[in-house]
Amino acid sequence: MIDPFGDARVEGVSIRSLPKVSLHDHLDGGLRPDTIVELADEAGIEVPETDPVRLAGWFGRQSEAGSLEQYLETFAVTTSVMQTREGLQRVAREYVEDLADDGVVYGEVRWAPEQHVAGGLSLEEAIEAVQDGIYEGEDIVADSGRSIRVGQLLTAMRQNSRSAEVARLAVEFREEGVVGFDLAGPEEGFPASGHREAIDIIGQAFLPATIHAGEGAGLESIRSALLDGRALRLGHGVRIAEDLDIVETQGEEVRVRFGDLARWVRDREIPLELAPSSNLQTGAIAQWGKQLEDHPFDLLYQLGFAVTVNTDNRLMSRTSLTRELSQLVAAFGYGLDDIEAFQLNAAAAAFLPVEEREELIELIGEGFGG
Structure with missing residues (x-):
């Protein structure tokens, strides 16, 4: 079993000890295996394995199927x-604690309230329960002498019909922990243009949006997220690399021809929430290969895209932000300056007022010895 908090040292510095920003991390993808077992036992719910270690292994195996659809079945x-309420509150509290243990100083947690009402909670009650858990987690971290801040991204499932309702709640709760809006779920057949009412609601309220695009589908999904969804960030967005044509490679020199969409995303510094x-x-990068070294992350970084590093689902991928960065260091030979650049990109992209983003940027700079 891979240690999700496996660490690496770069230029003599522990990656886990460095201040980090997490922008794309799903609440229902970050549960502790022992918490799942305990909550399932209390509720009389059957789970694939009742031993936390074996359950973690089950999630890992199920998530290696190579398709987004099969990956999502674990949820x-x-x-x-x-x-x-108790289950949501506990999961949110532990989520915050686990991020802090990974060196995260600012995080945005995305989750879909509509998926948590089967037990009788209203959407509002579910949101309040998660926020209570976040507050508890932040207090626990503060009591330990550390600091973390976590904001909610309310997600609407694009294959369903509740996006306008979720958008209204995102606006309603913006002073109570919500920092933005998200669309998730299957991209193919469910473009952002199908949620015009929801996008108008958040647009008229000037609430920022990050939309899943360029993961399960390609350039048209990204185009729709930007033009129809008014996305300020792209959830994943990795397939923007489809709009890049490598013309010539000479040693480490690579000449690339940009398509109009890729140039727009690069030139406007639209953040990519890569995981x-x-x-x-x-299978989001299947066309480029099956190893981390095949990921177009480095190409996008070298070309000047606003790349950020994220976990997406820590349980399913058996990972942490520290581990993701450690793997990138091993694959591409990055140093401390590169890791800092990824955190600064994420801080600049955070759905915070500019003054608070500047404070976050300063905190990161201090943590990296700047």
């Missing part, structure tokens, strides 16, 4: 134990 297990391990597992 039926996690969401099943997140249908009560290397997850992108491998879901």
Whole structure:
């Protein structure tokens, strides 16, 4: 079993000890295996394995199927134990604690309230339960002498019909922990243009959006997220590399011809919420290869795209932000300056007021010895 908090040292510095920013991490993809077992036992829910170690292994095996659809099937297990106020609150509290243990100083947690009402909770009650858990987690971290701040990204499932309702709640709760809006779920056949009412609601309220695009589908999905969805960030967005044509390679020199969409994303510095391990597992980068070294992450970084590093689903990918960065260091030979650049990109992209983004950037700089 891979240690999700496996660490590496870069230029003599522990990656886990460095301040980090997490922008793309799903609440229902980050549960502790022992918490799933305990909550399932209390609720009388059957799970694939009742031993936490074996359950973690089951999630890992299921997530290696190579397609987004099969990867998403594992969420039926996690969401099943997140249908009560107590369950949601506990999962959110532990989520914050686990991020802090990974060196994260600012995180945005995305989750779909509509998937957590089977036990009788209203959407509002579910949101309040998660926020209570976040507050508890932040207090626990503060009591330990550390600091972390976590904001909610309310997600609407693009294959369903509740996006306008979720958008209204995102606006309603923006002063109570919600920092933005998201669309998730299957991209093929469900473009952002099908959620015009929801996008208008958040647009008129000037609430920022990050939309899943360029993971399960290609350039048209990204185009729709930007033009129809008014996305300020791209959830994954890795397939923007399809709009890049490598003209010539000479040693380490690579000449690339940009398509109009790729040039727009690069020139406008639209952040890409890349999740290397997850992108491998879901087949999002299958056209480039099956190893981390094949991921277009480095190409996008070298070409000046606003790349950020994320975990997506820590349980399914058996990972942490530290591990994702450690793997990128091993694959591409990055140093401390590169790791800092990824954190600064993420801080600049955070859905925070500019003054708070500047404070976060300063905190990162201090943590990296700047």
